[in-house]
Amino acid sequence: QVQLEQSGAEVRKPGSSVKVSCKASGDVFINYAINWVRQAPGQGLEWMGNFIPVFGTVNYAPNFQGRVTIVADESTNTTYMELRSLGFGDTAIYFCARFLPTDSSGYFYYAFDIWGQGTLVTVSS
Amino acid sequence: QSALTQPASVSGSPGQSITISCTGTTSDVGTYYYVSWYQQRPGKAPKLLIYDVGDRPSGISSRFSGSKSGNVASLTIAGLQAEDEADYYCTSYTTTGLLFGTGTQVTVL
Numbered sequence: 001q002v003q004l005e006q007s008g009a010e011v012r013k014p015g016s017s018v019k020v021s022c023k024a025s026g027d028v029f030i031n032y033a034i035n036w037v038r039q040a041p042g043q044g045l046e047w048m049g050n051f052i053p054v055f056g057t058v059n060y061a062p063n064f065q066g067r068v069t070i071v072a073d074e075s076t077n078t079t080y081m082e083l084r085s086l087g088f089g090d091t092a093i094y095f096c097a098r099f100l101p102t103d104s105s106g107y108f109y110y111a112f113d114i115w116g117q118g119t120l121v122t123v124s125s
Numbered sequence: 126q127s128a129l130t131q132p133a134s135v136s137g138s139p140g141q142s143i144t145i146s147c148t149g150t151t152s153d154v155g156t157y158y159y160v161s162w163y164q165q166r167p168g169k170a171p172k173l174l175i176y177d178v179g180d181r182p183s184g185i186s187s188r189f190s191g192s193k194s195g196n197v198a199s200l201t202i203a204g205l206q207a208e209d210e211a212d213y214y215c216t217s218y219t220t221t222g223l224l225f226g227t228g229t230q231v232t233v234l
Contacts, residue, residue, distance in 0.1 A: 035223070044128065045163075045171065045214050047223040061222050095170055100182075110218045111161035111176035118170055 002026040004116035022096030033099040034079040129226035136232040147215035155196035159218035
């Protein structure tokens with residue numbers, strides 16, 4: 001059973017950066033895509049971007065383009081999300097989430113079946 | 126890039142059926158069959174209920190069903206139970222990535 005384990009809570013000052021990790025266990029890392037989703041306090045979910053190993057691509061939501069970087073370290077089964085130029089509005093829980101694995105025909109599913117536990121990032125002066 | 130539109134809240138009595146709508150555009154829900162639905166309880170990560178408009182992952186109750194017509198996707202919960210009280214979100218693939226709905230709070234009366 002695949003599990004996603006995220007790094008611990010962070011506190012950052014406005015204008016700084018934060019890097020959150022997501023370590024996968026229980027399956028071969030290359031088999032699936034990892035997404036990053038955030039949720040501000042009392043608010044809805046927002047997709048930030050993903051890394052798709054089978055395509056070798058990294059994709060970012062327009063709202064975060066230029067401010068977020070997603071990288072993966074296959075040797076440690078870990079994906080990282082770095083968000084720069086933090087503002088108070090970036091205070092949120094950041095989740096990593098796996099896309100459903102492709103089936104035997106190679107069909108790609110755009111749905112998140114396994115989620116990390118979430119990492120609270122607080123931006124405070 | 127605006128979120129998909131969902132009603133803020135929906136309520137029903139135990140045993141009833143409720144339907145949550147998810148309104149998009151021809152750039153997302155109206156064109157692609159990559160619509161999924163999630164249940165989120167307070168303090169927890171979301172849980173996948175429906176993918177590809179109407180398919181259920183293994184272990185998800187058949188009380189949950191999904192459909193789509195034009196630019197509107199829908200999640201129906203049949204035989205409402207107290208444990209269904211939670212927030213529900215839709216998502217759709219778009220040409221610029223994934224888009225979430227605004228979220229719907231379901232209350233069991």
